[in-house]
Amino acid sequence: MGAKDSDIYSKHSSSQFNEELEKLRTDFLTMGGIVERQVTDSLTSLLNQDIELAETARELDRDTNNYERSIDKDCALIIALRQPAAVDLRLIISINRAVVDLERIGDEATRVAKQAIDLANSDGSTKGLHEVRHIGELVSEMLKDVLTAFARRDMELAYKVVKRDLSVDREYQSAMRSLITFMMEDSRAISSVLNIIWVLRSLERIGDHACNLAEQLIYQVSGTDVRHMDTGEIKEVVRD
Amino acid sequence: MGAKDSDIYSKHSSSQFNEELEKLRTDFLTMGGIVERQVTDSLTSLLNQDIELAETARELDRDTNNYERSIDKDCALIIALRQPAAVDLRLIISINRAVVDLERIGDEATRVAKQAIDLANSDGSTKGLHEVRHIGELVSEMLKDVLTAFARRDMELAYKVVKRDLSVDREYQSAMRSLITFMMEDSRAISSVLNIIWVLRSLERIGDHACNLAEQLIYQVSGTDVRHMDTGEIKEVVRD
Numbered sequence: 001m002g003a004k005d006s007d008i009y010s011k012h013s014s015s016q017f018n019e020e021l022e023k024l025r026t027d028f029l030t031m032g033g034i035v036e037r038q039v040t041d042s043l044t045s046l047l048n049q050d051i052e053l054a055e056t057a058r059e060l061d062r063d064t065n066n067y068e069r070s071i072d073k074d075c076a077l078i079i080a081l082r083q084p085a086a087v088d089l090r091l092i093i094s095i096n097r098a099v100v101d102l103e104r105i106g107d108e109a110t111r112v113a114k115q116a117i118d119l120a121n122s123d124g125s126t127k128g129l130h131e132v133r134h135i136g137e138l139v140s141e142m143l144k145d146v147l148t149a150f151a152r153r154d155m156e157l158a159y160k161v162v163k164r165d166l167s168v169d170r171e172y173q174s175a176m177r178s179l180i181t182f183m184m185e186d187s188r189a190i191s192s193v194l195n196i197i198w199v200l201r202s203l204e205r206i207g208d209h210a211c212n213l214a215e216q217l218i219y220q221v222s223g224t225d226v227r228h229m230d231t232g233e234i235k236e237v238v239r240d
Numbered sequence: 241m242g243a244k245d246s247d248i249y250s251k252h253s254s255s256q257f258n259e260e261l262e263k264l265r266t267d268f269l270t271m272g273g274i275v276e277r278q279v280t281d282s283l284t285s286l287l288n289q290d291i292e293l294a295e296t297a298r299e300l301d302r303d304t305n306n307y308e309r310s311i312d313k314d315c316a317l318i319i320a321l322r323q324p325a326a327v328d329l330r331l332i333i334s335i336n337r338a339v340v341d342l343e344r345i346g347d348e349a350t351r352v353a354k355q356a357i358d359l360a361n362s363d364g365s366t367k368g369l370h371e372v373r374h375i376g377e378l379v380s381e382m383l384k385d386v387l388t389a390f391a392r393r394d395m396e397l398a399y400k401v402v403k404r405d406l407s408v409d410r411e412y413q414s415a416m417r418s419l420i421t422f423m424m425e426d427s428r429a430i431s432s433v434l435n436i437i438w439v440l441r442s443l444e445r446i447g448d449h450a451c452n453l454a455e456q457l458i459y460q461v462s463g464t465d466v467r468h469m470d471t472g473e474i475k476e477v478v479r480d
Contacts, residue, residue, distance in 0.1 A: 041352055065468045072465065093316055093336075102341055180431060186429040191420060201441075218457040225312065228305045 017082050021091060024074055025150075028095050030065035030100075032147040034060055035102050038109035039143060039206060040073040046116035046199060048128060054116040057109060064106040071099050079095040087223075094220035098150070101216070103162040105143065108202040108209075115195045115202075127182055127189060128196035131175035134201045138168050142210040149214065155221050158214035159238045163231055177201055257322050261331060264314055268335050268342075271307035272387040274300055275342050278349035279383060279446060283376040286356035286439060287369060294356040297349060304346040311339050319350075334460035339391070341449040341456070346381065348442040355435045355442075365420055367429060368436035371415035375443045378408050382437075382450040382473075389454065395478045397463050398454035403471055408447040415440055 018165045038060045045054035054201060072162050084092060142161050150155040179197055215234075218226050224237045277302045285294035315336045316322060324332060382401050389397040419437055423430050455474075458466050464477045 020358070069465055069467065076329060078334075079319055080325050080329055085320050088319055089316060093319075093432065096333075096336070097340065100337065132340075180434065184427050185429050185431075189425050190424050190427075190430070192418065225309055229277075 016077075016103065017088075019072070019083075020078055020082070021084075021088060023097055024071065024078070024092065027071050027074070028099065029151055030216070031064060031071065031099065032143075032150070034063050035106045035109070036140070036143055036147065037114075037207065038064065038106050039140055042116060043132070043140070045113055046119065047133055047136075049116070049120040051117055051120050054113040054120070057113040058218060061106050061110045064103055068099050068103045072096065073129045078203050089200040090220050090223060094216040098213050098216040101212045105206050105209045108206050113200050113201045119192065119195050119232075122192055122195075126230040127193055128179050128200070130184055130202070131171075131178070131181045132196060132199055135171050135175065135200060136169060138171065139140050139210060141205050142168070142207055142214075145216065146213045147208050151216070153221050155218050155238045158217040159231075159234060160233055162211050165207050165211040166231070169205065172200060172204045172207075200218060244375050248459065257318075257324075257412075260314070260318055260322070264311065264318070264332065264335055265384050267307060267311050267314070268339065268389055269387060271304060271311065271339070271342055272383075272390070274303050274307065274397060275346045275349070276383055276387065278304065278346050278378070279376075279380055281348045282353040282356060283372070283380070285353055287373055289356070289360040289377075291357055292448050294353040297353040301346050301350045303339075304307055304343055306334050308339050308343045311455075312336065320442075330419055330460050330463060331356070334456040338453050338456040341452045345449045351442045352439050355439050359432065360433050362432055368415065368419050368440070369419075371411075372436060372439055372443070375408060375411050375415065375440060378404070378411065379447045379450060382408070383453075386453045386457065389457050390478050393457070393461050395458050398457040399474060399478045401454040402451050402474055405451040406471070408444065412440060412444045412447075418453050 038057050041057035041060070044050065045052075075092050076093060082088075092230075096150055132240055142164055146161045148154065149161065176197065177198075179193050183193050191198055212227075215226050218224065218234065218238060222237055222240070226234045226237055229237070278297050281293055281297035281300070285292075285297055315332050316392065318332060319329075322328075382404055385397055386401045388394065389401065390460065414438065419433050419440075423433050452467075455466050457464055458474065458478060462480070466474045466477055469477070
C-alpha cells in the first residue's frame with residue numbers, strides 16, 4: 001500500500017527487534033523457573049533429609065549459570081546492534097541487573113542443599129526445622145510472586161514483595177534468638193544448630209534478593225530507581 | 241585544514257564521549273575508595289571497640305548508595321545517547337555490573353560496623369578477634385588490588401585477586417572450626433562468639449565480591465566472560 005522500501009525494512013527490523021526483546025524476557029523467566037526449583041528442592045531436601053534431592057538441587061546451579069552467561073551476552077548484543085532507547089533500554093538494563101540477583105539466589109539455594117547433605121550425614125537434631133519450613137515458605141512465595149510480577153509487568157505485586165521482606169526479617173530475627181537460646185542450653189547441639197542457622201541466613205538473603213528483583217521490575221515499568229527508598233516512597237512511585 | 245563540518249562535529253562529539261567514559265571510570269574508582277574506607281573503618285572499629293568510628297563507617301553507606309544510583313544513571317544515559325560498541329560498551333557493562341558488587345561490599349562493611357557496636361555494648365569476649373584481623377587484612381588487600389587493577393586495566397593483578405580468594409576461603413573455614421570448638425567448650429560465650437562468626441562471614445563475602453570485581457575487569461579488557469571458570473581457565477584468558 002505505497003510503503004517505501006525503507007519502511008518495510010524498518011518494520012521488518014523492528015519486529016525482529018521485538019522478537020529479540022521477547023526472547024530476553026522468556027529466557028529470564030525460564031532462568032527464574034530454574035532458580036525457583038533450586039530453592040524449593042533444596043528446602044525439601046533439608047526438611048526430608050533427602051540427600052539425592054539435595055544433589056539434584058546443586059546440579060541445577062550449572063543451568064542457572066549458563067542462563068546467566070547467555071542472557072548477559074544477549075543484552076550486550078542487543079545494545080550494540082539495536083541501539084535501544086527509553087522503555088526498551090530499561091527492559092534490558094533491568095534484566096541485566098535482575099539476572100545477578102537470580103544467580104545469587106541460586107547460590108544461596110546451593111548452600112542450603114549443602115547444609116541438607118551435612119545435616120543428613122550427621123546425627124543432627126531437628127531443632128529449628130519448623131522455623132526453616134515457615135521462613136522457607138515465605139521466601140519461596142516472594143520469589144514466585146516477583147517472577148509473576150516480571151511476567152505481567154505488575155508493579156503492585158512487586159511492591160507487595162518488597163513489603164513482605166519486612167516480615168521475613170522479623171521472623172528471621174525471632175528464629176535466630178530462639179536458636180541461640182537453644183545452643184546455650186544444650187552445647188552438644190551447637191554444631192547441628194549452626195547448620196540450621198546458616199540455612200536461615202541463606203533464606204533471609206533469598207528474601208533480600210527477591211526484594212532487589214521487585215525493585216528492578218518497578219524501575220523497568222516506571223523508570224524510577226527505587227533502591228534505597230523506604231516502602232512509603234516506593235508505594236508513591238508504584239501508585240503514581 | 242580542509243576538514244568538513246561533519247568531521248569537526250564528530251571529533252568534538254567523540255572527545256566529549258571519551259570524557260563521559262573517563263568520568264564514569266573516575267566515579268567508579270571514587271566509589272571504590274569510599275567502599276574501601278567503609279571496610280577498613282568498620283574493621284578498625286571492631287578491633288578497637290570504637291563505637292564512634294563504627295557509626296562513621298555506617299554513615300558512609302549513604303555515599304556509596306548515591307554513587308551507585310548516579311553511576312547507573314550515567315551508564316544508561318551514555319548507552320542511550322552515544323550508542324557505544326565493542327570495547328566502550330564492555331567498559332560500560334562491566335562498570336554497571338561491578339557497581340553492584342561494590343555496593344554489596346559496602347553493605348557487608350555496614351554489617352561489620354553493626355556487629356562492632358553490639359560487641360562494644362556487650363561484655364563481649366575477644367575470642368576470634370585475631371582471626372578477624374588476619375582475614376580482614378587479606379580481603380582489604382584484595383579490594384585494594386582489584387581497584388588498582390581497574391585503574392590500570394591490569395588483568396594480571398585481577399587474576400591474582402581471584403587466586404587469593406581460595407586462601408581466604410581456607411582461612412575462613414579454619415577460623416570457623418576453632419570458633420565452633422570454643423563455643424562448645426564455653427557456652428556462656430556463644431552469643432559474643434556468634435557476633436564474630438557473622439563478621440567472618442561478612443569478610444568472606446567481601447572476598448567473594450572482590451573476586452567478582454576481578455572477573456568483571458578481565459571481561460572489560462579481554463571480552464571473555466570468565467565467571468564460573470576455574471582459576472586455570474582464567475589464567476589462560478589473562479595470558480592469551
